[in-house]
Amino acid sequence: xxxxxxxxxGLVQAGGSLRLSCAASGRTxxxxxxxxxxxxxxxREFVAAIRxxxxxxSYADSVKGRFTLSGDNAKNTLYLQMNSLKPEDTAVxxxxxxxxxxxxxxxxxxxxxxxxxxxxxxx
Numbered sequence: 001x002x003x004x005x006x007x008x009x010g011l012v013q014a015g016g017s018l019r020l021s022c023a024a025s026g027r028t029x030x031x032x033x034x035x036x037x038x039x040x041x042x043x044r045e046f047v048a049a050i051r052x053x054x055x056x057x058s059y060a061d062s063v064k065g066r067f068t069l070s071g072d073n074a075k076n077t078l079y080l081q082m083n084s085l086k087p088e089d090t091a092v093x094x095x096x097x098x099x100x101x102x103x104x105x106x107x108x109x110x111x112x113x114x115x116x117x118x119x120x121x122x123x
Contacts, residue, residue, distance in 0.1 A: 009117030
């Protein structure tokens with residue numbers, strides 16, 4: 001069983017930065033981990049994903065060049081550094097894990113989810 005706890009959300013001005021953290025407990029070695037977000041009235045969408053045991057990452061086009069995904073194996077923690085934030089980045093951000101080494105952009109392919117953390121970008 002895997003438990004995921006996100007932190008680091010908050011209110012920031014457009015152009016600002018935030019770093020989200022996802023602390024994982026349980027067996028996550030060789031899992032793929034990812035971040036998704038969901039804005040009010042919209043479907044949950046892919047943000048970024050990483051193969052936990054390596055450095056293979058993928059990003060949504062909307063965040064490429066602005067967001068960076070990284071992991072600390074010793075702390076079993078996943079980070080999402082978000083720079084140059086825009087109002088359209090406002091959403092609840094969720095950390096997710098899947099029991100497969102392959103990254104994916106589909107929420108349905110992830111097996112474990114955190115409770116989410118709110119990110120609000122003011123214009």
